[in-house]
Amino acid sequence: MKTKLILLLVSVFHIALTKAQETAMSSAEIISFKQTVVAEAQKIKTLKTDFVQYKHLDFLSKEITSSGSMLLKNPNKLLWKYNTPIQYAILFKDNKVLVNDQGKKNKVDLGNNKKFEKINKMIIGSISGDLFAADDFTITFHKNRNQRIAKLSPKTKELSAYIQTIVLYFNDQQSTVSEVQLIEPSKDYTKIVFKNKQINQPISDALFSF
């Protein structure tokens, strides 16, 4: 009984501590943060990064993990290339969507339809910081010891049917996104962690074709 009580107290204390770690930014911090991110975003011509994607489903004991690389070339070219567990690439180019599924190319993919394309545009926006300028979201700003955090909730029913919240994490003093969490209405989520980011390195146009 005594042990249980101690465990309960420890867990309550732990939850309180964890919550306390994340605090809301002050108005001055928000203004400064937004200015920095938007200014840096405007400088981005190309972005190349590796990523690991974790799909969390509450009823599974572990996450579904995929990984690959992402190439962005402004304006209007974005390539998500998965290497594991399967070879799969999706290219957003000049308002068209192309898929390369283990060598099979150029098919219509219902799973990544127009509405999902919209979500993908949100991801591009979140990487580049343009999202802060969008009217489609209610945004709140937070921080913890190592990160600055923006939480975006869609204002329209159309988007909120797919995504409840997008959480953008900016590590240390970085002005580009380090981690995106897309929380679905069911509370299951997809977390994408970026690493080895390279900004404004030359990227050949030829890479944006299959």
Add this chain to the structure above:
Amino acid sequence: MRYSVFSLLLLVLLTGCKVYYPNGKQNYGAIDTLVQNPYFARLNEERLYRATIRFYGKEMTGMFVAKRISQDDHRIVLTSDLGNTLFDITISKDQHLVNYVMQDLDRKIILHTLVRDFRALTQTTYRADYQNSIANQFLSIYNGKRYFLKIDDQGTLTKIEMASKYKTAFEIQFKPDSLGKLDSFNIKHHGIKLKMDFVNIPF
């Protein structure tokens, strides 16, 4: 003349309405036994499949998980490759609960088809009413639906074919590995142009 036309029509109708048996009715004898479907039967086992769904010339790919979460229930989830959940349904023998379905798929006919297919896929035991020992096939009749269960020489379930009285609705082909784990499977519909292929991937 009128009678012969009438007789001909009657003959066509009667022939057209012949009760469906994959290997001829004469080889089926009454039996009362249980046929096990071992593939999604182990409680809490988690296996991941890459899904390719073709529907009237369109194609959708993603990740598929079916997990037995309790004695009676399986949780069935399909996500797109980019991670968003397309549907998430809990299915038991006579009930189902839609935990989430993407708006575009939220149609009664789509959900009905998915639930019917995945219920047949995950049902762990079938009570067989007839057996065709020549074709190594069992027939299980439940709620007006007829399930033909094909067993190979090693006693492994290789196919479930669901039919109404007169025709096949869909069939599920299983391809287990040498240890009996399900390597791949597919669900092929006959009345509609729908085919779903699933291949096991590391998890």
